[in-house]
Amino acid sequence: MPTGVHLRDVRQQLFHAAERVLLRDGPGALTSRAVTAEADVAKGVLHRHFADFDDFLAELVRDRLARLADQAVLLHAAAGTRSVAQNLVAALIELFDPVTVALTSLVFFRDELRTRVRTDSGLPILTEARTMLSNYLSAEGEQGRIAPDADTNSLALSLIGAAHLLSADHRRKTLRDHKDVEKMVDTIIADVVQRRLL
The missing domain is CATH 1.10.10 (Arc Repressor Mutant, subunit A)
Incomplete structure (x- = not known):
């Protein structure tokens, strides 16, 4: 070298x-x-x-979290553009790329790694993703594009959980069907989108 x-x-x-x-x-x-x-x-x-291999893995996850932080800024800035569903679908497809899905599994199964990268309660990567979506949905609520009383934390948790299941159900190299993601997002946010008009 x-x-x-x-x-x-x-x-x-x-x-x-x-x-x-x-x-x-x-x-x-x-x-x-x-x-x-x-x-x-x-x-x-x-x-x-790196101090050891777990230190390397922790830094690998932190690198992915830094990318997620960048994505969160862009998603928040997208509030008020396109449709809420379109923004969420794009964010979830970008978030649950094959590397992130694999890293999530790695963090889940390696206790030492999970301990090193824990920044909040919950599973690293998925916890930060939930915060990203919750903040975005709150911004959409402020603009009147979803119901003002929407429970954005619960919506974000539902979106993350469902998207993770859809992603984990596919082989590592296979992209998920966007129609499945669109259907899932439409179902989860249907109520809060409809009630904004009432």
């Missing part, structure tokens, strides 16, 4: 390698050896930049 490579570059190289292993072989195949082999770097490179 060339000297002078920035730490961030090495980290991203290892993160991308881990994502490829997740997509190709699933969470059970994600080991330090698999990651370094996929990244085509010496085995010791990972341990030079």
Whole structure:
């Protein structure tokens, strides 16, 4: 490996390698050896930049959470544009890409990893996703596009749970049918969208 490579570059190289292993072989195949082999770097490179493999996995999840934070900003800014359903469908499809679904499984099954990345109650990634959707729905409520008394936390929880089940039901490399997501979103938000007009 060339000297002078920035730490961030090495980290991203290892993160991308881990994502490829997740997509190709699933969470059970994600080991330090698999990651370094996929990244085509010496085995010791990972341990030079991370305290241990769980530290690496925690940073991988935090990297995904940073992307989710960016998505949350964009979704909140989308309030008032297109339809509520269209915004939610797009957000859920982007959120539950195959890597995020695999990482969610990894966090669920690895207690040490879950402990390291826990920032709030609940399962990391899904908890932040629920907050993202709840904040978005609150913004739509303020604009009168859903019922003002809508329980946005419960709606967000329903959307996240249903979308996760739809995503987990598909093979790692297969994109879900957008029509299934659209039908699910329409069903969950039908009441609050209809009652805004009453």
